[in-house]
Amino acid sequence: MTSTTLVPDRPAGDRRPARAGLPLTRVSGLGLGVAMVWFSLLVLIPLAAVVATAAEGGWAGFWRTVTNEQTAATLRLTVGTALLVTLVNVVMGTLIAWVLVRDHFVGKRALEVLIDVPFALPTIVAGLVLLSLYGPDSPLGVNIANTRIAVFLAFLFVTLPFVVRTVQPVLAELDPEAEEAAASLGASRLVTFRRIILPSLIPAIAAGAALSFARAVGEYGSLVLLSGNLPMRTEVASVRILSSVENDNPDSAAAVAVVLLAVSLAVIVFLDVIQRRVVRRG
Amino acid sequence: MADSSIAARTPVGRRPARHVLRAVVVAYLFFLVAWPLYLVGRNAFADGLASFRAILTDPDVTHALQLTVVIAVVAVVINTVFGVGISMLLVRYDFPGKRALNALLDMPLSVSPIVVGLALILVYGGRDGWFGPTLEAAGFQIIFAVPGMVMATVFVALPLVIREVVPVLQEVGDEQEQAARSLGANAWQTFRRITLPSIKWGVIYGVVLSLARSLGEFGAVKVVSGNVLGDTRTATLVVEEKYLNFDKGGAYATAFLLALVAVACIIVVSVLRPKEER
Numbered sequence: 001m002t003s004t005t006l007v008p009d010r011p012a013g014d015r016r017p018a019r020a021g022l023p024l025t026r027v028s029g030l031g032l033g034v035a036m037v038w039f040s041l042l043v044l045i046p047l048a049a050v051v052a053t054a055a056e057g058g059w060a061g062f063w064r065t066v067t068n069e070q071t072a073a074t075l076r077l078t079v080g081t082a083l084l085v086t087l088v089n090v091v092m093g094t095l096i097a098w099v100l101v102r103d104h105f106v107g108k109r110a111l112e113v114l115i116d117v118p119f120a121l122p123t124i125v126a127g128l129v130l131l132s133l134y135g136p137d138s139p140l141g142v143n144i145a146n147t148r149i150a151v152f153l154a155f156l157f158v159t160l161p162f163v164v165r166t167v168q169p170v171l172a173e174l175d176p177e178a179e180e181a182a183a184s185l186g187a188s189r190l191v192t193f194r195r196i197i198l199p200s201l202i203p204a205i206a207a208g209a210a211l212s213f214a215r216a217v218g219e220y221g222s223l224v225l226l227s228g229n230l231p232m233r234t235e236v237a238s239v240r241i242l243s244s245v246e247n248d249n250p251d252s253a254a255a256v257a258v259v260l261l262a263v264s265l266a267v268i269v270f271l272d273v274i275q276r277r278v279v280r281r282g
Numbered sequence: 283m284a285d286s287s288i289a290a291r292t293p294v295g296r297r298p299a300r301h302v303l304r305a306v307v308v309a310y311l312f313f314l315v316a317w318p319l320y321l322v323g324r325n326a327f328a329d330g331l332a333s334f335r336a337i338l339t340d341p342d343v344t345h346a347l348q349l350t351v352v353i354a355v356v357a358v359v360i361n362t363v364f365g366v367g368i369s370m371l372l373v374r375y376d377f378p379g380k381r382a383l384n385a386l387l388d389m390p391l392s393v394s395p396i397v398v399g400l401a402l403i404l405v406y407g408g409r410d411g412w413f414g415p416t417l418e419a420a421g422f423q424i425i426f427a428v429p430g431m432v433m434a435t436v437f438v439a440l441p442l443v444i445r446e447v448v449p450v451l452q453e454v455g456d457e458q459e460q461a462a463r464s465l466g467a468n469a470w471q472t473f474r475r476i477t478l479p480s481i482k483w484g485v486i487y488g489v490v491l492s493l494a495r496s497l498g499e500f501g502a503v504k505v506v507s508g509n510v511l512g513d514t515r516t517a518t519l520v521v522e523e524k525y526l527n528f529d530k531g532g533a534y535a536t537a538f539l540l541a542l543v544a545v546a547c548i549i550v551v552s553v554l555r556p557k558e559e560r
Contacts, residue, residue, distance in 0.1 A: 021376030027469055028375055035368050039383075042437055043390065046401030049412055053404055092310060099307040103300060111308070113548055114315045120491070120544040122498025123395075124518045125322070125537040128525065132321035132534075133313075139321070157314060189299065211392065218394025220501040221518070225525055238396040238501065245400055245505060254404065257397040264392035272385045 050261060053254035065255035070231055071240055075259060077151065078237040082216035085155040089212045090205055093163025100164070101171045118160045123221025126157055131226050146228030151236060154223050155216040162215065163208030170204040171197075203278045207271055214267040218260055319541065325530070326538035333531035343520055343536065350517040353428065353503075354496035357435040361492050365443025366485060370477070372444075373451040374459075390440045398437050399505020402430060426508035431516070434502035439495040443488030450484035451477075487551050494547035498540055 024032060054062055065071060100111065118126060130153055132138075135145045144150050174197065182192045220238035227234040237256055244253035326333060337343045371377070372384060390398070406424040407414045417424060424430040458480070462472045478485075500518040507514040515523075517540055525533035 021380075022374055024375050024377055025469075028371060031367055032371050032375075032377060035364060035371065036383075038364060039368075039387075042433060043386070043440070045412070046398075046405045047389075047393075049404035050397065050401045092307075095303060096307050096310070099303055103304050105304060109552070111311055113545070113552055114311050116548045116552070117315050117319065117545065120494040120498070120548050122500055122518045122521075122537075122540050122544065124500045124521050125498065125540050125544075128521065128533065128537045129318040129322050129541070132325055133318040160314065214392035218392065218397065220394060220396050224500075224522055238394045241394070241396045241400060242501075242505065245396075245403065250400070250404060253400050257394075257400050260394050260397055264389060264394075267392050268385050268388055271388070272381075 047261065050254050050257050053250055054258040057251055057255070061251070062255050062258070065252045066259060068252075070235070071252070071256060073232050074235045074237050074240040075256070077148065077235070078217055079263075081148070081151050081155055081236075082213050085152060085159055085216050086209050086213045088156060089159055089163045090209050093160075093208055093212075094167055094201065094205060096164045097167035097171055100168055115161050115164050118158050123158065123219070124224060126222040127154060127225040130154060130157055130222070135226070145226060146230060146234060148234055150227045151223060151234055154226050155219055158219055158222055159212035159215050162212040163205060166204045166208035166211070167201055170201055174200060203274050207274055210267045210270050210274075214264050217263050322534060322537055322541060326534040328534070329531060333535035337520075337524075337532050337535050340532075342515070343532070346515045346517050346520045347539075349428070349515070350497055353432050353435055353516065354493060356432050357439060357496045358489055358492045360432075360436050361439055361443050362485065362489055364440075365488060366447055366481075369444050369447040369451055370473075373448055374456060387444055388441050390437050395434075395438060395499065395501030396505060398434055398502040402433055402437070402502075402506050406430060406433075425506050427514065430506040431503050431514060434506050435496045435499050438499050438502050439492040442492045442495060443485065446488035446491070447481055447484040450481045454480045483554070487555065490547050490551050494544050497543055 022028075057065070066075065096111075096115065100108065100115075121129070130150075131145060133140065134142055134150070134153060136143050144153065178196050179192050182196050183189075187195070218238060219236065220242070223229065223234075223236060223239065227236070229235050229239045237260055241253045241256050241260075244250070244256070368387070372380065403411065403425050405412045405414065406417065408418045408423060408425055409415070411425070414425060422429070424433070458476050459472050462476045463469075467475065498518060499516075500522075503516055504519060504522075507516070507519065517536055521533050521536045521540070524530075524536060
């Protein structure tokens with residue numbers, strides 16, 4: 001059942017260290033060196049540059065930038081909506097994973113494909129997709145374009161796969177014996193779920209939630225056409241950074257970017273900790 | 283599959299709950315993904331093929347489509363070579379800092395594309411980047427040019443090949459590689475004859491996923507491209523520009539092409555993968 005996934009989210013801890021890793025040879029050492037130079041030039045140095053640029057103004061400058069009225073509003077909106085979306089994903093993602101693993105019906109394969117669509121679809125197209133059903137020309141007569149609901153909806157769309165795809169493989173490997181034992185001892189379905197199934201799913205749910213939170217906080221493309229990017233109303237952090245870049249103000253762009261980087265770093269550390277705990281147990 | 287046995291053993295009286303859950307999930311996905319996706323297709327074909335004819339005969343759009351494909355292919359090649367190499371190192375070798383590297387490699391998936399673009403500008407920007415002015419003096423322009431767009435695309439798709447290849451490498455183990463080496467094969471022969479065939483499917487999925495991601499990258503490319511008409515504009519930027527300039531037909535048609543490729547990539551992966559796992 002892990003089969004059809006794009007695994008945008010397969011916990012990185014799948015990469016357990018090999019039991020007996022070899023020491024580096026001359027060729028593999030050279031390979032590692034080349035890979036590290038490339039990784040540094042592409043990822044590490046640029047990200048360090050963001051932090052360094054934000055630090056240039058000192059702590060006071062950084063604090064002034066991120067507490068600026070408009071910036072603070074974008075951060076509140078971004079983080080608040082991302083939390084809300086993550087909460088919905090925890091419930092709906094677990095439910096979807098449950099149905100995909102335990103239920104059987106015609107068209108399930110199609111649902112599997114639908115789950116992965118938000119991961120592969122270009123974000124600008126995702127915005128256009130949502131706009132066609134929930135925008136001015138909506139056949140439903142609902143127009144949420146340029147409102148905060150649009151931000152919520154866009155986040156919900158792009159983060160759809162994360163919880164589903166982390167929970168699904170764990171659920172598929174659960175041993176049904178324990179559930180049957182609980183049921184035969186008179187536990188209701190709800191009790192069985194809460195006492196037997198949920199505890200084993202929690203690490204996967206937490207990992208999926210962390211990934212979808214990180215994804216939502218940094219989202220940009222799907223909002224461009226959908227949310228109108230109205231300052232103080234529907235402007236999110238990424239949009240704010242971009243407008244600082246375009247107004248030739250890299251310092252305040254970097255300050256807001258550091259806040260987002262801190263979120264992604266926190267998520268990465270959190271995932272690493274969860275996975276190590278699961279591996280130790282397993 | 284264990285689940286079918288559960289279904290068979292579930293008493294009939296419990297079925298209604300199952301139907302309710304199924305209905306909720308189907309409705310949720312229908313309103314969130316399926317219906318909106320269908321509408322993009324319908325809007326793209328609203329005037330028959332006219333919108334497609336219009337974009338495909340517009341030299342700016344065809345240039346953007348070509349550029350998108352070139353950037354995506356270059357990015358996928360770079361990420362495949364890097365990804366397979368680093369996966370081998372992570373799984374087969376021990377070195378200091380491995381755990382940190384392992385965690386950092388996932389970073390690009392959770393960094394905002396706009397931050398990616400900003401980070402690249404701060405280092406490679408021609409005016410006051412860290413390395414940019416030196417590179418431009420030597421004749422290499424990176425930001426507001428194709429190399430920067432390739433770097434942005436490589437950045438955002440970086441972990442995808444690694445995520446597919448590492449679990450497969452762990453699964454197959456290294457007994458066969460050791461056997462080949464003890465029989466006198468050199469490192470390259472071992473890799474080509476033993477390792478590569480056994481991780482083939484992992485690499486293929488990684489490539490397909492990276493391709494989908496690379497063709498569709500928008501935010502990071504937008505920041506570093508400068509969006510120069512007919513020069514550094516990609517397909518996703520065309521969608522935005524057409525929509526904002528009230529050419530909805532063109533926007534929907536271009537979006538439809540991009541969505542088609544994305545959905546095709548997912549279907550390819552979902553059709554291939556079970557075959558190999560069975």
